[in-house]
Amino acid sequence: MASSIRVRANANGDITEVQALIQHPMDTGLVKDSKGELIPAHFIQELKFECNGKDVFVANWGTAVSKDPYVKFSFKGAKKGDELKISWTDNKGASDTTTAKIA
Amino acid sequence: MTTTTGPHPTRRLILQGAASVALIGLGNLPFAAAHAAANDKYPEEAFKQKSEADAIKALYGRNAEPSDKVKLDAPEIAENGGVVPVSVTTTLDKVTSISFLVAENPFALAASYKIADGTIPGVANRLKMAKSTKLVAIVEADGKLYSATKDVKVTVGGCGG
DSSP states (O other): OOOSEEEEEEEETTEEEEEEEEOOOOBOSOOBOTTSOBOOOBOEEEEEEEETTEEEEEEEEOTTBOSSOEEEEEEESOOTTOEEEEEEEETTSOEEEEEEEOO | OHHHHTHHHHHHHHHHHHHHHHHHHHHHHHHHHHTOTTSSSOOHHHHHOSSHHHHHHHHHSSOOEEOTTEEEEOOSEESOTTOEEEEEEEOOSSEEEEEEEETTSSSSEEEEEEEOTTBOSEEEEEEOOSSSEEEEEEEEETTEEEEEEEEEEESSOSTTO
16 A cells, blocks of 8 residues: 655755645544544544654644645754654554655 | 561661652652653643643643744635644744644644754644634743734634545
8 A cells, every 4th residue: 555644855955844745534523424423533643753763843633633634844954865754643543654765 | 586687677668668769759750741741642631622721731731922933824714624724933942842723623722743852943734623713823942832823714614524
């Protein structure tokens, strides 16, 4: 299966800009389906970005983050070719991990 | 008899003393961790709070003061409440976390980000908004909380996805 995480990490001098797009339903648990039954909550709780053995950015998410979440941030201390490891876990215990080379 | 048992009571006392100190130490840990936003645990309780004031309290354990050094960027009118692009930047130093709260949502806290040393204090993401609402951004810097707010008009609610 293709990874649920798409990442772009570009180094510009000392600063690396990271954009990530994750495929996830992010169900709130408040919405009903076509049969009128509640769709149980299903959302990513934690998203972690790790570079050179250090957590550079950690997101804790609730249900109010949009479906197929997007996040953008920048950090210092990495260079082109370094690996960025991205992982998420959701409230049902599912998870996914991917690594991206900083370009 | 007395000469052989003599040293034991003291040794036992010392051991008991050490054990109780260890127990007290363990007992204190959960309380110390409960309020720290910088710890590693997912802040389950904070995400369950309905009002933004309760959520801030559950997450950080104190109140934020408005600051013009926190810049919150969001559209004035969001056509689709399911996907509202929101970002925050700040000129504050020593930022350790950034959080977003949507006041009118069923659960106010939307997202909380931990900013490591060396990470630029700024985040862009997309949030759901149930209806027109006040949006609050909290920046934790050098142990203090700063906030910025903005009103967003939502023409279609975010609950329908």
